[in-house]
Amino acid sequence: MTIKNSKALLICCIITGLFFGPAILFADQNQGRKEISLYGGKSGTILFPHHTHQKSVTDCQVCHLSFAQKEGALEAAKKSEALKKKYVMNKICLKCHRALKKAGEKSGPTSCKKCHTK
């Protein structure tokens, strides 16, 4: 193969990867519910936009390292004491929202009533 041909092949591969890479990555993955209602004790339920976060956070493990990709896994982990109450809220949700806000970037709520809406 000539140098010119292999360059063309390489460019072709990159373009194909750019277009189809993300589709392949997501295709065989169960993304779960779009919106999830989370238990928030006396402070009230949290309406959590799951798919919006999958776009902005991209790495599933930021959250799912602490609890499984399974409906009810978060509360189950709290009940079995694998996770402390409010750990996810403070160390995952709020930690990220505060850091983004501080950096002047698009962020999520940091006050109780904006998350615990119901």
Ligand code: HEC
């Ligand atoms: C910002 C946190 C966060 C991120 C990031 C995140 N998830 Fe989730 N995910 C949750 C929460 C919260 C639940 C609900 C768990 C429960 O019901 O106890 C959940 C539940 C799930 C479930 C179980 C089904 C359901 O709807 O409850 C699946 C499957 C799932 N997630 C897949 C993913 C995948 C795949 C990614 C990455 C592309 C991802 N999640 C990224 C927070 C997150």
Ligand code: HEC
């Ligand atoms: C970014 C969204 C968010 C904000 C802001 C927030 N919370 Fe939460 N809160 C959650 C989530 C998610 C849970 C469930 C997971 C957990 O327990 O870590 C929760 C759980 C709780 C629980 C229930 C613990 C249990 O299992 O009984 C209480 C009480 C609570 N929050 C109080 C507060 C108070 C008070 C504030 C304001 C100082 C606040 N939250 C701000 C998201 C938030």
Ligand code: HEC
């Ligand atoms: C790594 C960063 C990160 C983590 C972790 C994270 N969020 Fe967010 N959150 C964001 C960003 C960025 C936005 C703004 C998204 C947008 O508007 O496009 C947001 C927005 C939100 C909103 C507002 C949505 C709206 O429609 O205005 C809620 C509610 C929320 N997050 C709850 C949570 C809860 C509950 C958790 C923990 C289970 C969590 N977030 C974890 C980055 C994060």
